Amino acid sequence: MIKNLILFQLLFFLIKTQLFVNETQLISNDGELNDNFGKSVSITQNYVVIGSPNSQVGNNPEQGKVYIFQKNGSNWVQYLTLTASDGNSGDNFGFSVQISQDENYIIVGAYSANLWNTSNQGKAYIFQNNGTNWIEKQILTASDGNSGDNFGYSVGISQDVNYIIISSPYANLSNNTYQGKAYIFQNNGTNWIQQEILTASDGNAGSNFGYSLSISGNYTIIGAPYANVGANLSQGKSYIFQNNGTNWIEKQILTASDGSYSDYFGYSVGISQDDSIIIGAPGVVYTNSSNKGKAYLFEMNGSNWIQSQILIPNDSNFASFGVSSAIFGNLSIVGSYGYQKLSEGSNGKGYVFEKMDSVWTQQLSLFPSDGTNGDYFGKSVALYNSSFIVGASHANVNNNSLQGKSYVFTNSSSIPQVNIQSCVSLFSQFACYWNQIIGSNVDYQIYYDQQWISIQNPLLNNSIYSQLFNSSQYPNISGNVDYSIQIRACDSFMNVCGDASNPWNLTTRIDSVKNLSLSALLNSQISVSWDYPDVPLVNSTPKLDHYIISYQSNSSNQTQLSFPNSSKSAILTSNLLSNTNYSVSIWSCSNEECLNQNQGEIVSNSIFTLFGKVYNLSCSISNSINIECNWNQPSGSRIPTNYTFSYSSNDSNDSNSIQITTTSYNFTALIPNEEYTINVSACDSNSNCGDISTINIKTKLTKPNILYWNGGIQEFQINFSKIERNYGYLISIDNGNTWNHFDQINESGENVYGVKDNIPGNVLYTILISGCSESTCNISLLGPSSSSVSMIAKLGNIESLSCSAIDTSIKCNWNGLLLSEGLKGYCFSCNSTTEFLNSNQTEFTQNNLKEGEVYLISVFASALDNCSVSNYSGSPSTSLVQIFPPNPSTSTSSSSKAGVIAAAVIVPIVVIAIVIIAIVLIRKKKSHHKEIHQDMNLAQERLISSDQENLD
CATH class of the missing domain: 2.60.40.10 (Immunoglobulins)
Known part of the structure; x- marks a missing residue:
């Protein structure tokens, strides 16, 4: 053991001094789609073993194969393909593999193999290296196997090749389905025989004890990733068993110090020669992060293992970190097949950690040079000394999806030069x-x-x-x-x-200008603005020569304009039509010629010029203040969405602006006799309105309304409604043929009282009244006239009546009427005698009168051809005259006597005459009031009749 440790420490020192990791990609030479080559991997100094559990063998789909690659110098070459001697469809031979460190034995799991009548009970195969070939030595099965146990799901062989361990993670124990088992086989020198069945002391249903395993020396570690810990479902556990020389006994149960539900602690496990243990928990979820997975390191402390460190990658975007793991001396590798490389999806990655001064530190990140989304790179990992193998069981090879690949990474002493x-x-x-x-x-x-x-x-x-x-x-x-x-x-x-x-x-070429913006202006102009392209600035000016702006419509030639390099805006005015779509392009130039490489990238945009003016704008007045406007749409390819119609009076007290969709608009102005400015412009759907057409029009005065009228003696009195903003009133008495000022006028409140005098009496007049729109108040500036009324004035009175007695006659003369248009004649009355005189007769002598009588002379202008009573005749002028007897002599006494007599006689007569005249005048006044009333009724009847005729 000490010798081995010295060797490993030397190797790991070499890793720190060797600077580069070479990659070798391994692919089966007979691979097909869905093989899943790389589902399981194992490596030694000279051999790589790779499982391909879904490979077809002959006519047996998914029987499975195992590929052996042998090191040849710096290369790895495919050496042999292993298959089961008794293989069948669906065995999944190669689902798990392990090569012994002495390179003499390979153990292969076929977890779906059937035994007699038990489906998916599973098998394991031992192959031995005879120096030339690898031959199948033994088939292992569980002594108590049952259907669905999946014996062979995980396999391991000790360094001294004395023990083989094989798991059945889906085996049932009593009533605990999928509690799981592991089987120890011991080498008796010739074969391996089942020595012991391992189970968890606290096993429960669904724990999947044996999902992962690893063996080293006298220890084996077995993962149960779906075991519950307290209330945490599937938090996961791992179990350490120790060989005491006779049996394998459960030594310790390991759990994560920070475990939580669905961590799957024990999904992968590994144990090194120095008894360091690594356990993967790929389900760990991080708060506020999409990353998933951890790996836990346990070191032996005396007689037990304690958690020494939690491994987490030093990058982001990792997922399923810990789905595979392996440990060898002071090196460990953890697979993360869900690692995402930018937007390429789940490419996968392998992380290499090195133990230095009792601390594990990430040293390498392994990822394939040709990795793509969904390769599952990192689904399986293994290492030996300083060489690593990573499986990518879902990688596509050419057109074979899911054929699978594997990658071997080894150290190199130098980095080649890039070309x-x-x-x-x-x-x-x-x-x-x-x-x-x-x-x-x-x-x-x-x-x-x-x-x-x-x-x-x-x-x-x-x-x-x-x-x-x-x-x-x-x-x-x-x-x-x-x-x-x-x-x-x-x-x-x-x-x-x-x-x-x-x-x-x-x-580098000049880039395009930035933020090109176009806006349409009035008068068919286009505003162009932009920001400088991405070039260096020299004294705040971009390093370029000039800009070119080009524009044209579908029906026009191209126009090009040049602008200095400091420009950031321009107004296009030439060769532009209204309501036309123009394509506008701009580019920068690095020199005056601006060709090829010296021309910047072109930026283009298009814009419609604004609408031109509407055609044929016209407005007319009705009813004094009703304004009606009409127009035609402007030219161009677009039809306006709407129009902006606005109007305002000169004093700005009456204004409005509206949007309409028609080409006409009527409105009632608030101010009579006022000039209005009308503006109309066409607009598009974005409320961009074009050139404005303008017209001025003046409202008229409103017409007055005659409220009361009366004909007097050679005059009219008229009461009518007041109209606003006028400069006076004119009256027409001949139905509008001629107009004159009132002789008297007085405004009171909302009404106006006017008098027109010195007109001929006994004439039917048609009366109109109109206001003046300007101070000059001539006929051309009149507003609308009132409705007409008809009336007749009375004839005037006789002026300067003079009568004298001559013998028995009385001779009278008077002034004729100056306004005699309606005069029919004169009526001369002498007491009870009345004579009708023609209109040009202004004197008359009454003969054969009696002496001593006093005569009342009365003369009036007649509106009739006789002296019958008429409302329109003039008032009588009267005179009292006495007839004296003739004088026989001319003496003074006689004359005095006659004068006394005359005075004595005349004075009483005069008094009597005055009384008579007063009585007559009182009667005349009453009659005159009656006549006025009759005149008004008659005029109103005539007005009604006239209006009815107009309506008819």
Whole structure:
């Protein structure tokens, strides 16, 4: 034992001084799909044994095979293929394998083999090396085997080849299904005979005691990964049995110090020559992590084993760590077939730990150079001295899925030089291709910026690695820069690297501009903005010559414009049409010519220019303040989604903006006699609106409403509603043919009172009223007129009536009516006598009157062809005249007498006349009020009649 320890310590020292691990890939020469070559592995100095339990033998599918590879110099060559002499379909021969360290015996498990009438009872086969060949020496079965025991699930052979251990993890004990058993076979010099059946002292149903096992010297360890520990289901246990010279007795039950449910502690086990034990627990779950699995180290302390360390990988993305494990001296290996390499899925990995100063430290990470998703690399592991073998039972080989592979890793003293195949200049980046350095734990570094930088996850294809180098992962890489590139291979754990490759020189191309943005502007313009490409800055200006912007539509020629290198924006104005889709491209140039390698990567985008102005915008006014607008859609390939219609008055007290989908819009303005500005623009679905069409239109005044009207003596009195924002009112008495100002006007509250006088009486007038829209108030600036009303004014009164008595006659004269359009004639009354005079007669003499009589003379303008009563005739003018007898003489006395007599007579007469006139006037006033009322009724009837005619 001491000699062995010295040997192992020397070997492990050599591992620390040897710097590189070579990889050898092993594939069966007759492999087929679904063989699962690599399901079980074992290794010694000169042999590798690999199980392929699903291989077909002859016509027997899944009978199983075992392949022996022999070391030939630095290579491993396939030497023999082992099969069972009594094999049958479904035996799964090779599910477990173990080669003795003296390289004389191989034990193979066929856990699904049938025995007579017991299916899946299982068998194990011993092959012996006779120096030339490996021959089947013995078939082992369980003395108490039953159907479904799966004898041969795990196998082991001691270093001195005196003992073989074989498990039946699905064997039932009493009523405990799948409690599990293990069988010890002892070498009697010729054969191995069953010596003892091992079971767990605290075994329970479903524990699967014997799921894994390992034997070394006088100790064997057996895993029961599905055993319950307290309330923790499937936490798992492992059992140590010791050979006391006669029997194997249960020495100790091991559990994890931090165990939990479903850890599966004991899924894999191993024991070394110095009695160190490793146990895998692939089900351990980490808090706040997707990682799974641990491995536990136990060291002998006196007569018992104590947990000395928990092994956890020093990287992330591992899963099922501990699904396989092995230990040899101060080295151990733990498989993690669920390890994920970036986005490639579950490639698998093997972790090598070394014990130094009583502490186990991770030294190597083993993974296949050609690994792919689902290979199950690490499902099985084994080691001998400083050589490791890892099975990948689910790896595909060519077109054979799940054929399986295995990988042997051994040490080398130097790292070869990398040979760069090529490096290619790209836009602000470059790609390099170099030859693969075969081995595990190989990292690559690149030198391009005065420092060596690790290459992250290069891609491998047919033994050539490739990687794209850009600023997202590697510093100081940009466009238009000269680089001298070298690559070297390194051992990532030992921090030692091979010689650098020969330099490869190149200049990167200018990259594309960043963040190209287009926006459409009014007047068919396009705004372009961008950020500098990824190139060095010189005095805050990018290291390039200029930019080129190119644009065109499907129906136009290409337009190219050049912009200085400091530019970050531009406005395109030339050769652009509205509502047209343009493709806009921009690229940078490293020199004036801007050809080929000197042209940066082109970035393109497209955009529609905004809509042009709508066509034929027109607006009209109805009912003074109702505005109706119509237009046609703008030209171009797109139809507007909607239109923005807005209006505002000059005083901004009335404004609005709305979105509509039609090409017309009506609205009622709030302000009469006000100029409005109308704007219309076409918009797309993103509310991008085009050029604005504008039109101005002025609302009209509202029309007044005549509330009351009356005809007076050669005048009209009219009461009408007030209208807003006017500059006065005009009246038409001839139905709108002529317009004049009121002679009197007065506003009171919401009403207006107006008088129009000096008009001919006895004429039917059609009255209209309208407001003035401006202060000049001429006919062209009138607002809408009111509804018409009709009325008649009275004739005027006689002016300057003068009468005198001449003998027995009275002669009168008067002034004729100036406004005589409606005059029919004059009525002359002398007491009870009335004469109708024509309209141009302004004097009259009444003859044959009596002397001494006083006569009341009355004259009025008649609205009729006779002197009948009429509401429209003028009021009478009166005069009292007395007829005196003729004087016989002309003496003074006579005259005085006559005057006295006349005075005596006239004064009473005058008094009487005044009384009579007063009575007449009172009657006339009452009659006049009646006439006014009749006139209003008549005018209103005529207005109603006129309106009805208009409606008809």
